Every structure is written in structure tokens, then in C-alpha cells.
Amino acid sequence: MRKILELALATEGTLKEKKQQQFARCALLNTAQWALDCRTDVPNAGEIRAHLTEAVCSMSTGALLFADALDSLPKTSSRVVCLHRSAIGLESELIWADLPRPKLIITSPPYPGVHVLYHRWQIQGRRETPAPFWIAGTQDGCGASFYTFGDRKQKRLNGYFAQAEATFRSLAALSDRGTVIVQMVAFSDPSWQLPRYLEAMANAGLTETKPEQVSDSRDGRIWRAVPNRKWYASQQGEIGPSKEVVLFHRVRI
Numbered sequence: 001m002r003k004i005l006e007l008a009l010a011t012e013g014t015l016k017e018k019k020q021q022q023f024a025r026c027a028l029l030n031t032a033q034w035a036l037d038c039r040t041d042v043p044n045a046g047e048i049r050a051h052l053t054e055a056v057c058s059m060s061t062g063a064l065l066f067a068d069a070l071d072s073l074p075k076t077s078s079r080v081v082c083l084h085r086s087a088i089g090l091e092s093e094l095i096w097a098d099l100p101r102p103k104l105i106i107t108s109p110p111y112p113g114v115h116v117l118y119h120r121w122q123i124q125g126r127r128e129t130p131a132p133f134w135i136a137g138t139q140d141g142c143g144a145s146f147y148t149f150g151d152r153k154q155k156r157l158n159g160y161f162a163q164a165e166a167t168f169r170s171l172a173a174l175s176d177r178g179t180v181i182v183q184m185v186a187f188s189d190p191s192w193q194l195p196r197y198l199e200a201m202a203n204a205g206l207t208e209t210k211p212e213q214v215s216d217s218r219d220g221r222i223w224r225a226v227p228n229r230k231w232y233a234s235q236q237g238e239i240g241p242s243k244e245v246v247l248f249h250r251v252r253i
């Protein structure tokens with residue numbers, strides 16, 4: 001796998017533009033993760049090439065469809081802005097001065113107490129590799145807790161909830177009465193973590209609203225079983241990380 005990746009990365013220079021090179025690295029990331037992360041058997045070279053071709057095709061089709069969808073919008077509303085930064089302090093960005101308040105904020109924050117490795121792939125259920133950074137050509141160095149609102153072993157997850165609160169306080173500062181904040185989140189132990197999470201949202205200045213047409217759940221919220229949950233999370237059983245909930249909030253005025 002390493003040899004194939006080295007060969008592929010060595011041909012990067014045949015693509016003239018930086019954007020093309022980044023696109024190719026994304027396709028390689030997709031393929032290498034499929035081939036390595038949480039698998040017991042590593043696919044052969046032919047299968048890896050076939051997957052890479054498929055990834056390039058579906059990524060280009062997706063990009064074209066997205067561009068078409070943007071083209072079909074009225075020109076005034078089709079400005080796309082990407083900010084690569086923490087959501088904490090987002091309201092301090094200067095771009096908001098020229099933009100209306102968001103109508104919709106859609107997000108999936110890190111999950112409390114749920115073990116997910118964002119910055120490593122796990123090979124054959126054991127060894128962890130920083131290969132994603134090598135393939136992407138970016139720096140590794142922030143550590144697991146950077147991606148998860150803090151270490152999952154903290155007492156009562158106090159650091160996690162402090163970060164969640166700070167994040168949603170920033171989102172509340174950007175919102176007005178018309179903004180809906182939708183998020184998908186799961187819990188390692190929903191019995192105490194869900195109420196604690198909702199308390200953090202309330203502290204951030206948000207009020208929960210429940211959609212009217214949810215009839216199949218006892219608490220009026222939308223829950224779903226998670227497809228393709230990484231094996232180390234699904235080992236913890238049916239309740240908890242293998243079930244995700246969708247929460248709707250508005251800012252409290």
C-alpha cells in the first residue's frame with residue numbers, strides 16, 4: 001500500500017494546477033482510508049486502482065452536480081465562503097459584516113465520551129498510522145483531543161461540555177430569531193450526557209425546538225441507528241454511540 005501511494009504521490013507534478021493536485025490527494029486519501037482503516041484484510045493492487053478510479057469519477061461527478069446546483073441559484077445568493085478554522089470565535093470574522101444572519105446552521109460536533117480517532121487510521125485493529133497527513137501533505141501535531149473537544153477520559157467530561165458551550169455560544173452570537181441550528185450528535189451514555197448536553201446548549205443561549213411530525217420516538221426527537229460505525233465504537237452496544245440524535249435549536253431572544 002505504501003509503495004502504491006508513493007508512486008501515486010510522485011506523479012503529482014504531472015498535474016499543473018494546485019487545485020488539481022489537491023483533488024488528486026483527496027482521491028488518494030479516500031482510497032487509502034478505504035484500504036487501510038479498521039480492516040483486517042488489505043486489498044490487492046488491482047482492487048486499490050479500481051477503487052481510486054471510482055473515487056475520482058464519483059468526486060468529479062459530485063463536484064459538477066454541486067456546481068450546477070449553485071449555478072441554478074439566483075446570482076445574489078450563490079456566493080460560497082469557506083472558513084477553515086475553529087467554530088469557537090467564529091463570530092469575530094470580518095465577513096459577517098457584509099452578510100445577512102444565517103437561516104440555517106447545520107453541524108455535527110464531536111460526540112461526548114465516544115471514541116473516534118479523527119487524525120489516525122487504525123491498521124488491522126491495532127497499529128495507528130498518521131498516513132493521512134503524509135498523503136495530504138499537511139502537518140500532524142495537534143493530538144487526538146484537538147479534534148474531540150478534549151480527552152474522553154476527563155472527569156464528567158467537564159472540558160468537553162465547556163468547549164461545546166463555547167462553540168454554540170459563538171453560533172448563537174451569529175444567529176437571530178429566524179436562524180435554525182440543526183445538529184447530529186451521539187453519546188456514550190445518553191442517560192446523563194443528553195441532559196448535560198442540553199444544559200450546555202441552554203447556557204450558550206439556545207432553546208430546543210422539537211419538530212412536529214416525529215411520531216416514532218418517545219422523547220419527540222429524531223434518532224437513528226448509525227450505518228458503518230467504526231468497529232471500536234459499535235462494540236459498546238446498541239444504546240449509546242450506535243444511536244445518533246438530531247437536535248434543533250433557536251437562539252433565545
Ligand SMILES: C[S@@+](CC[C@H](N)C(=O)[O-])C[C@H]1O[C@@H](n2cnc3c(N)ncnc32)[C@H](O)[C@@H]1O
Pocket residue numbers: 085086087088108109110111118146147148149167
Ligand atoms: C462528529 S465529527 C463530524 C464530521 C463531519 N460531519 C464530516 O463529515 O466531516 C466532529 C468534527 O468536529 C471537528 N471539530 C472539533 N473541534 C472543532 C472546533 N472547535 N471547531 C470546528 N470543528 C471542530 C472535528 O475535527 C471533527 O471533524
